[in-house]
Amino acid sequence: MSKGPVVILTALNLEYQAVHRKLASPQAHLHERGTRFEVGTAQGTSCRVALGLTSKGNHSAAVIAERAIQEFSPTAVLFVGVAGALWDATRLGDVVVASHVYAYHGGTSEDDGLKARPRVWEAPHGIIQLALHLDRLGDWADSASGQEHAPQVRFGAIAAGEIVQNSRVSAEATWIRQHYNDALAIEMEAAGVAQAGHLNGAPVAIIRGISDRADGTKNSTDDRNWQPQAAANAAAFAIRLAVELAGEQEETVVHRDDSVPSADRLDRHVTNTAHNSTVGIMAGSVTGSSVRMNTAPEEPEPLNLFAALHGFRDSLTRHRAEGDLDQDTYREASADLESAIRSAGEHTSDASKRAAMTLRRLRGLVVECPALMAELAPLIAAAGDRA
Incomplete structure (x- = not known):
């Protein structure tokens, strides 16, 4: 795992603001090609976060994700925002963490129909394990969110395509259910970010708040009301995950020298190779010509x-x-x-x-x-x- 900040990317400004509100002292960071990031710390922690906006679509998301990875060498890349639910069991406001991502528009058109040829990226095992742990703890959600039901975290596939999906009965919706019926949510950026992480060796997590049901109600009043809440829920879980990832990285650095013996293991062996000489030594024990010396560490001078x-x-x-x-x-x-x-x-x-x-x-x-x-x-x- 790298030693840089955690990069969080969003596609929409509403999603960006949901994450931005959770950062302390964000400072502008300008990429040489004009992409603007903000780097701050998660409030109340030392976890550094680099926040960026990709705009809509897998292609744009891939370019900005790769740019962020090259710029920051991040501990991880989290893509955060809203998505549509593909099944009624996933409630509005719930958070979906991708166990794997389908680029579902890959396929081949033949005489008997369109055959699926998707690209698939699995989420890193360590990140999924940590996300599952945080879900079990249950302390990630904002207590002042005002939701009637506490949001749940669901783990499963996310389908990423190139169109806005807003129907349950269209030919495209039917095709998705036939070929990707394990997908919990659908959106337009995860495949690009996953590919960028794969090519650059950066761990990627996709975290989506459910704001609609991809059933024709997108852009309705209900959807507009749920979008800010879904974005806030996704941001809350993402920040919690980012803090834990940064903490694990810090522990890795601090404990890197654990192989150095501690003071109570500084017992030394001395062997007498001067056969015709006398050796004077204060020793804890002597066996044959081998001497065990229990060496107490010297008291260090007080640090100025x-x-x-x-x-x-x-x-x-x-x-x-x-x-x-x-x-x-x-x-x-x-x-x-x-x-x-x-x-x-x-x-x-x-x-x-x-x-x-x-x-x-x-x-x-x-x-x-x-x-x-x-x-x-x-x-x-x-x-x-x-x-």
């Missing part, structure tokens, strides 16, 4: 937090020059670091608490750089000890 933070500033600048951090991340990280330095210089308990909180936020910004994460860990610990 103020000086260490100034040293971290140099490391931050160096990693930016080496390309490990993009300019936006470097700018935000530098601002947090300067705030932490000012707090550390005040030598009060409240100031130390502020420094520790700022450094934890800074950790979320540099999670894509393991070297900086490793250097930052003892600084956060030192600030906490002083608080």
